[in-house]
Amino acid sequence: xxxxxxxxxxRAGLAPVMEGARITSVTLNRPDLRFPFxxxxxxxxxxxxxxxLMRRAKYLVGELESGEHLIMHLGMTGRFSIEGKGAPxxxxxxxxxxxHVHVIFELEGPKGLARVTYADPRRFGFMDLVPAGELAxxxxxxxxxxxxxxxxxxxxxxxxxxxxxxxxLKAALxxxxxxxxxxxxxxxxxxxxxGLSPRRMARTVGPARAEKLVRAIKDVLQEAxxxxxxxxxxxxxxxxxxxxxxxxFDVYDRAGEACRKCASPxxxxxxxxxxxxxxxxxxx
DNA sequence: ATCTTCGCCTGCCAGC
DNA sequence: TGCTGGCAGGCGAAGA
Numbered sequence: 414x415x416x417x418x419x420x421x422x423x424r425a426g427l428a429p430v431m432e433g434a435r436i437t438s439v440t441l442n443r444p445d446l447r448f449p450f451x452x453x454x455x456x457x458x459x460x461x462x463x464x465x466l467m468r469r470a471k472y473l474v475g476e477l478e479s480g481e482h483l484i485m486h487l488g489m490t491g492r493f494s495i496e497g498k499g500a501p502x503x504x505x506x507x508x509x510x511x512x513h514v515h516v517i518f519e520l521e522g523p524k525g526l527a528r529v530t531y532a533d534p535r536r537f538g539f540m541d542l543v544p545a546g547e548l549a550x551x552x553x554x555x556x557x558x559x560x561x562x563x564x565x566x567x568x569x570x571x572x573x574x575x576x577x578x579x580x581x582l583k584a585a586l587x588x589x590x591x592x593x594x595x596x597x598x599x600x601x602x603x604x605x606x607x608g609l610s611p612r613r614m615a616r617t618v619g620p621a622r623a624e625k626l627v628r629a630i631k632d633v634l635q636e637a638x639x640x641x642x643x644x645x646x647x648x649x650x651x652x653x654x655x656x657x658x659x660x661x662f663d664v665y666d667r668a669g670e671a672c673r674k675c676a677s678p679x680x681x682x683x684x685x686x687x688x689x690x691x692x693x694x695x696x697x
Numbered sequence: 698a699t700c701t702t703c704g705c706c707t708g709c710c711a712g713c
Numbered sequence: 714t715g716c717t718g719g720c721a722g723g724c725g726a727a728g729a
Contacts, residue, residue, distance in 0.1 A: 416722055447705070447724075471723075489723045490707075513707085535706045537723050580700055589724090596722050665722090685701060688720085 415471055415487040417561065417594030417634055418658065422641030423493055424468045430495050430529060431475065434522030435462045442515050447488060447539040457481060457542050470557060470593035480545025484553055488537025497527030516540065557593045561630050566592060572623035575615040582618065583611035584685045592630065598665045601690045603629040605664045610696045611689045664690040
């Protein structure tokens with residue numbers, strides 16, 4: 414499920430339990446997710462206190478007192494669950510019986526003991542450990558584009574990053590080197606809000622269109638983050654399949670339904686192998 | 698170099 | 714009911 418707003422929601426749910434807590438035990442139920450776990454993963458984590466849990470684009474980044482950073486990516490189906498005193502509610506996950514639980518962190522924090530489990534049916538997620546001082550230069554982050562909700566992303570920076578590109582605007586925005594953290598849903602939603610066609614060549618975005626697009630990207634992400642935050646109390650309830658922002662989609666998964674502005678049917682097309690949803694009347 | 702397709706996995710849903 | 718095909722918000726590698 415995770416694009417930037419969902420990862421931020423997960424971060425906000427995990428932070429109260431993980432920040433300041435000591436990792437007393439790490440259990441791996443398999444040697445890999447999408448990629449193998451890094452060398453000495455368990456021994457580099459056990460005994461460490463997690464100082465901060467941050468987010469960069471769609472990545473969770475835990476800063477350890479050793480100076481190393483624990484990188485966690487949820488892929489498409491990764492989910493964290495919290496059990497114990499730090500958990501909101503009283504959630505009990507059948508960890509032993511769930512074949513999709515791959516990682517278990519035992520934590521000792523200010524509020525007591527807690528267990529954080531990572532489940533991922535498709536195993537498109539991954540975890541990594543980056544040595545101290547190498548976070549920004551690591552393979553994950555070295556070529557990553559600006560963080561969309563920060564001041565790094567301006568109309569000028571976006572326009573320059575799209576300049577010269579002949580790829581469709583939709584495909585360019587999915588490229589994490591252009592802007593970091595957007596996925597298929599929020600690209601579709603942002604293009605609709607900006608009134609820009611997903612088929613337009615990226616390089617045709619000049620200053621005025623870049624301004625609209627940046628505004629749309631920031632707005633839709635911010636609204637989604639806030640919607641995720643509003644359901645945070647359910648973070649550890651049920652199966653994590655919260656429905657927060659989806660009822661507010663203007664175009665995503667609405668093929669054939671009426672555009673909320675002009676009532677034309679929303680169209681679906683495939684670009685770079687991914688579904689694009691848009692209004693052919695409102696988006697030019 | 699840039700852009701597109703493919704592969705990784707499992708679960709779910711519509712249609713037969 | 715069971716089977717099949719298509720689809721899914723991720724990424725990086727390989728191909729064009």
